[in-house]
Structures are given as C-alpha cells and as structure tokens.
Amino acid sequence: MADSTKTTSVSSSLPPDSSTAPALHITGEQAQLVIRKLLSEHNQSTVLKITDIRSKGYSFTASTKTYLVDLIQPAKPSDEGSDLSPPTSTPVLGRQSNCACFLTITHPTIYPGEYNPNSLPVIHDLLNSIRTKTDIPLAESILDTSLSLIPYHLLLSGTTYATSDSLLSIADARKLGLFSEKANAFVDLELGKLLGQLHSNVQNDWFGVPQLKEPADPSYVWQETFTNLFEGLISHFENGDIKIDFEIPYQEIRLYHSRAIGFSLFDDVEVPSLVWLTGSEDDVFISKPTDRDDPWSFEICAILPVAAYALWGDPLLESFFVPPNPTKAMAEGYIGAGGGALTIFPRQVTKRIWYDLFLALLVLCEIRDLGDSDELKEKRAWCEKTILDSVDALKDAPNY
Structure with missing residues (x-):
C-alpha cells in the first residue's frame, strides 16, 4: 500500500488550521x-x-x-418466502x-x-x-x-x-446513569481488557509516529521520542503560533523537564506499544442497556476509527489512564489481558503527570480556533486547568 503523504513528528508544523482548510462535508x-x-x-x-x-x-x-x-x-428474495409461500x-x-x-x-x-x-x-x-x-x-x-x-x-x-438510535457512547451512558455500580465495574473491566490486548499484542520495533515504511532514522529510545514530541508541541504555544488567554509557565516547565531527563524518567519503556493516545470512552459505542443492573444487557458494538494521534510509545500515555483511572476493575482487566503494571513506583505517577500535560496541550492545539460553543469553552477550561495543575504538581514530584 503506497502512502502519498509525508509523516513526520509533531515538531514539524501545526496540525491543519481549520480556518485555512475548506470545510469537510458530504451529503x-x-x-x-x-x-x-x-x-x-x-x-x-x-x-x-x-x-x-x-x-x-x-x-x-x-x-x-x-x-x-x-x-x-x-x-433478499430468498428471505421473504417460507415452506408455505414461495419467494x-x-x-x-x-x-x-x-x-x-x-x-x-x-x-x-x-x-x-x-x-x-x-x-x-x-x-x-x-x-x-x-x-x-x-x-x-x-x-x-x-x-x-x-x-x-x-x-x-x-x-x-x-x-x-x-x-x-440504539447506539451511544460509554461516556454518555455513564452520564445518563444507565449503569449500576456492578455494570460500571464490568465496563471498566472490558475496557481494561481491550487496552491490555492492544498494548501487549500490537507492538513495533521503534518509537514514534506510525509510518507505512520504517523511517530512515528510527528512534529506539522512548525518552528521546517523547522529548521531541513534547518540545515540538509546546514550542507552538511558546512562539505565539497558538493564541491562548492564559499564561503557560514555560520557564518552570523547562526546569522540571530538564530534571526529569536528568533522572531518565522516561527511560523505563523497552517495547514500543501502539497507544491510541486521544481515544476515550466517548469513542467506544455500546448498545443501549435494557437493564441497568445487568452487565450482560448491552455489548460493545463499535469503536470509532479515530486514531489521528496514535503512536508507538509508552502504554501509560493512554488517555484512558488519566487519573483517577485506571480503576481497580480496569487494572484487573488490563493485566489479565497481557498489559503490564502501570504505576508501581512514584516516578511512574510523575510520568503520568507529564502525559496529562502533553494531552492537554495537544487537545488545546486542535481546538484552537473552532469557535466558542459551550462544549468548546468547557474543553478549553479543562485544558487550562490540566496544564496549570500539572505544572504545579511537577514542582515537587519525585523523579526516582
């Protein structure tokens, strides 16, 4: 299969500006x-x-x-008849x-x-x-x-x-109260199983943005790859390419990042796994539950093919693991399906804080000029809070 597009790292340029590209629409x-x-x-x-x-x-x-x-x-004509009535x-x-x-x-x-x-x-x-x-x-x-x-x-x-009419996302089902406590735990268990399979069975030889052919200079070190991704992303904000209405403490971020690199915080990832990265419960669709107390009254029917930022990297980077996740049931399903333990040591909790910061910057980059609907205002507010809270938490976070 030939790929006519050039795939590079996040550091190359901004994602497409929605004000530049023509609107996408089909009838x-x-x-x-x-x-x-x-x-x-x-x-x-x-x-x-x-x-x-x-x-x-x-x-x-x-x-x-x-x-x-x-x-x-x-x-089909063959379905419309019976033994007593011809098709x-x-x-x-x-x-x-x-x-x-x-x-x-x-x-x-x-x-x-x-x-x-x-x-x-x-x-x-x-x-x-x-x-x-x-x-x-x-x-x-x-x-x-x-x-x-x-x-x-x-x-x-x-x-x-x-x-x-019969599909809804797991996120919407939770908001509507369609799951009992038992059903919620069952959903977490199933999501953990899906992620455990993904991370343990779909792996690669090198880290970074997926390509149809191996890159000329592949990276075999996750710390190097993540640093390039993170630096490339935050530089767009620091250079003023993306306008925001709050101050990002760049100096503190540089200081904490240098400290993390010095302690080889990201160097504990040996095998590149396929990480969905931006996937969430909003992208996993189930059939509408018929009994909120019965976890078998619904099933996972579809997963949106939204993998724009999927990459070969650290499984902990997965957005399903944004705290307070993984829940006990999700971790049980994850390990049972082949996934590894995620946060055994304090340094891994620190690493997840960096990943929260990275995710918030990435989401903010994508929605930078899409208007001021209530949904976008809420998402921007989440990005701002996550960025500032993450930087504050990194001040005294352990790197060892």
Whole structure:
C-alpha cells in the first residue's frame, strides 16, 4: 500500500488550521454512492440518515470528519418466502433490515505545512494490525484515496446491526446513569481488557509516529521520542503560533523537564506499544442497556476509527489512564489481558503527570480556533486547568 503523504513528528508544523482548510462535508447521496460501490452486500441499500460524529472527548481533529451512516437493506428474495409461500421478487417492507457503518473523510491536500495527524492510509494500516492481532471488535475497513467517488480520501467501516438510535457512547451512558455500580465495574473491566490486548499484542520495533515504511532514522529510545514530541508541541504555544488567554509557565516547565531527563524518567519503556493516545470512552459505542443492573444487557458494538494521534510509545500515555483511572476493575482487566503494571513506583505517577500535560496541550492545539460553543469553552477550561495543575504538581514530584 503506497502512502502519498509525508509523516513526520509533531515538531514539524501545526496540525491543519481549520480556518485555512475548506470545510469537510458530504451529503446522504454521496454517502450512498460510496457504500453501494465499496460494500458489495449493500449495492442496493439506501442511506436513511447520516450523523456527524464529533467526539466530546480528546480525539477531535479538524482535518477529519466521521459520520455514522444508517442504512436500510432490502430483504433478499430468498428471505421473504417460507415452506408455505414461495419467494417473491418484490421486496417486503417489513422484512427490510437496518444497520449502520462509519465513514471517515479527510482532505487529499495537507493544510498548511508538512505535518498532518496520521493519514487515513496509516490509520487503515493500524486498524488492520489491531484486527488481526487482537479480539478488539473492529469492523473491517476499506480505504479509498482515488477521489473517484467523492472529493476526499475516505475510510469506510463494515456494518454493524446496531443503528444510531440504539447506539451511544460509554461516556454518555455513564452520564445518563444507565449503569449500576456492578455494570460500571464490568465496563471498566472490558475496557481494561481491550487496552491490555492492544498494548501487549500490537507492538513495533521503534518509537514514534506510525509510518507505512520504517523511517530512515528510527528512534529506539522512548525518552528521546517523547522529548521531541513534547518540545515540538509546546514550542507552538511558546512562539505565539497558538493564541491562548492564559499564561503557560514555560520557564518552570523547562526546569522540571530538564530534571526529569536528568533522572531518565522516561527511560523505563523497552517495547514500543501502539497507544491510541486521544481515544476515550466517548469513542467506544455500546448498545443501549435494557437493564441497568445487568452487565450482560448491552455489548460493545463499535469503536470509532479515530486514531489521528496514535503512536508507538509508552502504554501509560493512554488517555484512558488519566487519573483517577485506571480503576481497580480496569487494572484487573488490563493485566489479565497481557498489559503490564502501570504505576508501581512514584516516578511512574510523575510520568503520568507529564502525559496529562502533553494531552492537554495537544487537545488545546486542535481546538484552537473552532469557535466558542459551550462544549468548546468547557474543553478549553479543562485544558487550562490540566496544564496549570500539572505544572504545579511537577514542582515537587519525585523523579526516582
């Protein structure tokens, strides 16, 4: 598979400026054309509804857009008869089946400079690795960069027999109180299992941003890789490329970072694991629970193909481990599925503080000029608080 985009580290340039790149948008007719052409079993299906899925978590990127597409699949003639009534070639409305799939689009051109979050060819390659090496419920996906169907590169997932009306994210289910205490623990256990499989089974020889071919100068040291990622990201704020309405204490961050490097804080990672990084409970969809006290009344149905910032790195970097996570049940599921112990020593807690700081800077970078909706104000407030609280915590945090 050839990759037409250049993939570099975060230090190269900013992610695409949403005010520079043209808006991403497709119609129901365009979605139907894509699905009928690329999913052979749906060459007669009709798009019922398309929903713009905008993650409320950490994974939003201005350069991509993901839709949940509801489909109506006409009944097959062989399904419409019985032993007593012969098949008919006329579709029976009551026998139609409903299903859904995810369609992700991105611009074929990179805006503006050289760096872009992971390209769809890279994400497609990562999803294939996850599907072949784990039991994580990812539908098979189809990559199309031909521009022959729509004027975007696209990634189309296979269908799930849950539709938008019966799907919701784990985050929303928790907010709505749809889980009992027992069900909440069950969800944490299952999430831990998924992450344990991901980190222990999908691994690499070198650290850093995924590429379709091994880089010319690969990094085999996580401390070196993370330092380059962190320095590249924070420099955009320090140089004034990103305008914010609060002061980031750069001098203190430099001081604490130098101290961490001196103690080799990040040097305890030996094997590069695939880290989702910005994935969260907002990106994992379940069927609506029918009984809040019964953990078997729902199931994980779909995981959004949002891996724009996935990288080969330290499993502790995973955003699912933002405190107070991992819970006891999540840690149990994680270790049981092959993951290693995450925070045995105080220095590992310090490392997680650095990762909180990195995540908040990354999220703030992506939403820098997207308007002032209540949701964005809340996210910016979280970023500001996390950045300042992390720097304050690093002042006396142990590095040994």
